[in-house]
Amino acid sequence: MLTVTTKSDLRQALQKIRLSDEKIGLVPTMGNLHEGHLRLVRAALAERQYTVATIFVNPLQFGKNEDLKNYPRSLESDKSLLEETGCDLLFAPDNSEMYGSAGSIKTSTIVPSLAQNHCGKTRPKHFEGVATVVTKLFNLILPHHAYFGLKDFQQYRIIEQLIADLDFTIQLHGLPIVREDSGLALSSRNSNLSSKQRLIAPALFQQLQQTAKLIQQGNQEFRKVEKDAKHSLKAKGMMPDYFNICDARSLELASHNDKELVILAAAFLGDVRLIDNVTLKI
Secondary structure (H helix, E strand, O other): OOOEEEEOOOOOHHHHHHOOOOEEEEEEOOOOOOHHHHHHHHHHOOOOOEEEEEEEEEEEEOOOOOOOOOOOOOHHHHHHHHHHHOOOOOOOHHHHHHOOOOOOOOOOOOOOOOHHOOHHHHOOOHEEEHHHHHHHHHHOOOEEEEEEEOHHHHHHHHHHHHHHHOOOOOEEEEEOOEEEOOOOOHHHHHOOOOOHHHHOHHHHHHHHHHHHHHHHHOOOOOOHHHHHHHHHHOOOOOEEEEEEEEEEOOOOOOOOOOOOEEEEEEEEEEEEEEEEEEEEEE
């Protein structure tokens, strides 16, 4: 596996690949890799693409009181995992390489209305930061395919809209959530959970499943169901950030006319913020 840390080396390496007419698959990450990330890499490799992974903890998507400094970083072990999986190239820039010596840029990508609620409501500027770094990576790498996990369902929909609106010729792939045996969605932040918190954390997915079952049984009092779900999470030791039953395309709060739904949820366990979702049809 080739590892590069500068944009110039990245472009030089990929120019040779493009001249050979190979398809390029991109897997953007913030590192501290787990099986969910590696499945994205394997999916690109299975399509016989030249597979590029990126590791960059993007400061633009962290708020002032969020965990940028404490975000888990494990570059050397991440490199080993990617090499074992068969990844072709790793791009691992630092902040100055991505955003200049001042560590910031004056241009950002404004995200659509999809970003205004849910994580976007409680984390202002988060999705603007995500969209900006993803746009930069798309322009630098010019991939034919890009792979994202569906645990970040709102993020996936925003990137899907970004690709359509900005005319990127990229095929987007959303892969299912990878879970522990307990049902807890794999996340880089799970490593910050204490042993006691790990026993509580699966309650988020369990509540999502119970809520989906209620809806499929005919309960369409969505706002009351959301309220009851948040009370249930509090009783189990979690602090809900949001628990929203939405139309799966618009991400607006669902009405009785919506048939394809996603239940989006985020909750805190101590300082660790967990997100998860389930999709369903009624």
